[in-house]
Amino acid sequence: MPAEPYIAPMPPWLDLGAGYKLQVNAVDPTTGDQVTGVVISDFSIIVDNLSGGNLEAGPFMLVPGPENT
Amino acid sequence: MSDTQILASGSAAAPEAYTVPPAQEIIVKAVSATLDGTGASGDFLPMLSIIPPGGVGAIECPMLTTVAAGESAEVSWFPGGLAQFQLPLYKDYTPVVAFTGVPLTDPVITYCAAWVQLVVNSLVAGGAVIQLGSDIGTGAGPYSFDPIPHPFVVEGFFLATVYTGFGSCNLGAIGHELPAYVDGVGNVYAFDGTTWGPTTSTFPGTWAAGDILFNGSWFGRLVLE
Numbered sequence: 001m002p003a004e005p006y007i008a009p010m011p012p013w014l015d016l017g018a019g020y021k022l023q024v025n026a027v028d029p030t031t032g033d034q035v036t037g038v039v040i041s042d043f044s045i046i047v048d049n050l051s052g053g054n055l056e057a058g059p060f061m062l063v064p065g066p067e068n069t
Numbered sequence: 070m071s072d073t074q075i076l077a078s079g080s081a082a083a084p085e086a087y088t089v090p091p092a093q094e095i096i097v098k099a100v101s102a103t104l105d106g107t108g109a110s111g112d113f114l115p116m117l118s119i120i121p122p123g124g125v126g127a128i129e130c131p132m133l134t135t136v137a138a139g140e141s142a143e144v145s146w147f148p149g150g151l152a153q154f155q156l157p158l159y160k161d162y163t164p165v166v167a168f169t170g171v172p173l174t175d176p177v178i179t180y181c182a183a184w185v186q187l188v189v190n191s192l193v194a195g196g197a198v199i200q201l202g203s204d205i206g207t208g209a210g211p212y213s214f215d216p217i218p219h220p221f222v223v224e225g226f227f228l229a230t231v232y233t234g235f236g237s238c239n240l241g242a243i244g245h246e247l248p249a250y251v252d253g254v255g256n257v258y259a260f261d262g263t264t265w266g267p268t269t270s271t272f273p274g275t276w277a278a279g280d281i282l283f284n285g286s287w288f289g290r291l292v293l294e
Contacts, residue, residue, distance in 0.1 A: 004136075007147070010130045016094070016097060017093070019089060019122030021087065021089075022119060026113035026115060028112070034084065035111050036110045037108035038106050039082055040102050042102060043100075047072065
């Protein structure tokens, strides 16, 4: 069954420096506790890379994608 | 500089995280992920957390629609991606703020003169506080704000207030403890933290002039076509 598409809010102008973490999780709607057994894939972050350096040094294997032209 | 994509390879059990590497500074434009709930232990909300380096004061951005166990979701987070706050496009309607009463034909304010206003700390206006409108009336609502020019799109932090400006009054049922809501055609909704639905509160008794009876606030977008 294909995944349903959804949109969700996030704050604007997230200017993040070293050490900030972006985490995706699955939580219980009532308790907020983590729901086990959920598998995450295609975790993608679109950024304006202000420092212009290498973005490959994340906690998991990261592959910078093609830049917009 | 053009935007760049950071993409995690493969898949892994939730949670998944990306930490901004040393000497990096990024502006996050959007985040997306697919959450496969085939083996989920229960219904779930996909949630994006922005966690500071110290781990304290995380910004939590849950999707506001529950995904049933066994189903999957492809979620896109972005500023303005306020699906549950996004209002439909309306034409030729005057925007209305309703604080309680479902539907709007129910008494909102009874036996009272009150001042109702809608203010937005608008992202569109560069963070300036602007008053969208106000209304003064007696008897049952709804109180409307007219005119607001169309087309009209504003996004930001909204504050709605009911204020007894003229003498004492007796309010049989008014107000709402939950974030307020705006609707162009009389549909009334309230947000209880998870879902939208009707909720009412009562403020019995006599209220003196100058009492602020209700402050409702919410973050979202108002769109009028």
